[in-house]
Amino acid sequence: MKLTEGDIMQITVNGEANELHEAEVNLLKLLEIRRVESPEMIAVQLNGEFVDMERYPFTFLKSGDDIEFLYFMGGGSR
Amino acid sequence: MTGFSTYAIHGSRSQQKDLHGALRTPVYDSVAFEHESAEDLSQIFSGRKPAHAYSRITNPTVEEFENRIKLLSNASAVIAVSSGMAAISNILLALASSGTNIVASRHLFGNTLSLIERTLKPWGLEARYVSMSAPLEVQAAIDDNTRAVFLETVTNPQLEVADIKTIAGITSQKGVPLIVDNTVTTPYLFRTKDFGVNIEVISSTKYISGGATSVGGLIIDNGNFDWRQAPRLEDWARKMGPMALLGSLRREVYRNIGSCLSPHHAYLQSLGLETMSLRIEKSCANAFSIARFLQKHKKIAAVNYPGLKDSRYHEVAAQQFANRFGGLLTFDLQSRDACFAFINKLKLIRRASNVNDNKTLILHPASTIFCEYPEKQLEEMNIRQTMIRLSVGIEDVNDIIQDLEGGLTTL
Numbered sequence: 001m002k003l004t005e006g007d008i009m010q011i012t013v014n015g016e017a018n019e020l021h022e023a024e025v026n027l028l029k030l031l032e033i034r035r036v037e038s039p040e041m042i043a044v045q046l047n048g049e050f051v052d053m054e055r056y057p058f059t060f061l062k063s064g065d066d067i068e069f070l071y072f073m074g075g076g077s078r
Numbered sequence: 079m080t081g082f083s084t085y086a087i088h089g090s091r092s093q094q095k096d097l098h099g100a101l102r103t104p105v106y107d108s109v110a111f112e113h114e115s116a117e118d119l120s121q122i123f124s125g126r127k128p129a130h131a132y133s134r135i136t137n138p139t140v141e142e143f144e145n146r147i148k149l150l151s152n153a154s155a156v157i158a159v160s161s162g163m164a165a166i167s168n169i170l171l172a173l174a175s176s177g178t179n180i181v182a183s184r185h186l187f188g189n190t191l192s193l194i195e196r197t198l199k200p201w202g203l204e205a206r207y208v209s210m211s212a213p214l215e216v217q218a219a220i221d222d223n224t225r226a227v228f229l230e231t232v233t234n235p236q237l238e239v240a241d242i243k244t245i246a247g248i249t250s251q252k253g254v255p256l257i258v259d260n261t262v263t264t265p266y267l268f269r270t271k272d273f274g275v276n277i278e279v280i281s282s283t284k285y286i287s288g289g290a291t292s293v294g295g296l297i298i299d300n301g302n303f304d305w306r307q308a309p310r311l312e313d314w315a316r317k318m319g320p321m322a323l324l325g326s327l328r329r330e331v332y333r334n335i336g337s338c339l340s341p342h343h344a345y346l347q348s349l350g351l352e353t354m355s356l357r358i359e360k361s362c363a364n365a366f367s368i369a370r371f372l373q374k375h376k377k378i379a380a381v382n383y384p385g386l387k388d389s390r391y392h393e394v395a396a397q398q399f400a401n402r403f404g405g406l407l408t409f410d411l412q413s414r415d416a417c418f419a420f421i422n423k424l425k426l427i428r429r430a431s432n433v434n435d436n437k438t439l440i441l442h443p444a445s446t447i448f449c450e451y452p453e454k455q456l457e458e459m460n461i462r463q464t465m466i467r468l469s470v471g472i473e474d475v476n477d478i479i480q481d482l483e484g485g486l487t488t489l
Contacts (some may be wrong), residue, residue, distance in 0.1 A: 014121065014124075014126040015124075015126070038128070041128065042128075043317070043318045043319065043321050043325070045317055045318075048316075048317070049316060049317075050315070050316060050317055050318050050319035051319075052319055052320075068126070069126060070125040070126065070317075070318070070325075071125050071126065071127065071128035072125070072155070072321060072324060072325075072328065073128055073129070073130055073135075073136040073141065074135075074136040074140070074141050074144055074156075074157060074328060
């Protein structure tokens, strides 16, 4: 479902303001939108709290959410 | 592709290819890595962008070695460090603190014991020593302030083998991480995750390095512990969930201590890893033949090798290590003088302090790796003045036996 202009979601991703022009965006979709190449190599924080990878499809975003993708170089992770 | 050696040689084919198609990851002998903008560097340092920045924290050659170990261990995360002792230091500093305790085997490698007693004790860490062959002792020693249980797969040089699945059942029920030093068995003989171990540490200087080429160590997180139960990692667990230990090490303890593995050593150890299974098979087979030879020799007072049926650890070792028993054995002569005289007569076997080299090595533990401990403590640790340790290499076994026989005939 496309949103009307007034309904565009304002979120912050890795410290940058972002607009989402789609409704019902979950974390899995956000990783796709952001073209994250190795999602298994990151930790996702939503408003400062870790979100388990299994919860990505069920974690829907709302305006004002602050999302951090934290990468692990070296022999990490999962 | 499922076999240990195949993975050890090829790693993960999905990993990034070299720019020039090199089949071996080159040695990236560079401290720093340049990036396009100040913004990029800022993103990399805050973990928001995946790239190498500084080799004390990550390095491409080291990363390739870490990823191969991760694959072979079926682990969640691996950090390669400068030595096996650095691996133990890092993990204890990450999990424990002043006023807490760890429960450890009564029979620890001499330097590990020294780390705990002489380096960490003055900072307020208490160690409770138990017999890992007595699970009830382990259970009784754990309390609310216990931050880890630590043991070795085969103690050196007592060659005791604990029933690790039973110990893991206790630590899991108590909510305490179990750390196992897998140096002398490696993931080839013992995949710790399958037995419920949470953290594995290895001195990769030994079997992995491919013949004592380089000093190194590994910290392996099996990804099977809920880090919310580890008080030191509470904040990390809230922010990073199952990656809490990795975050705490890579972004704090390991980074701050500066115990990184050099890219040169990572290259040598990746190379060693490729032939490790062949070398382990050979050293185990040689050790078994030598133990049988010594057992029958009239000048030998006693032989200790878990591969011998009269070892009290034979059954548990056979089951845990898939019927291989490692390359270490000990035997006793009549006296300390006899041990010294025998060692001095050897022509092939090298008098040196290391284990799991390609070469067979010999030493007298009481006067070398345990020389800093008084006689009473040596007795408690079952380190006898009459004991000799042999680390069996991969030479032709008849040549090793001939050398031993030559030394024994002079006694």
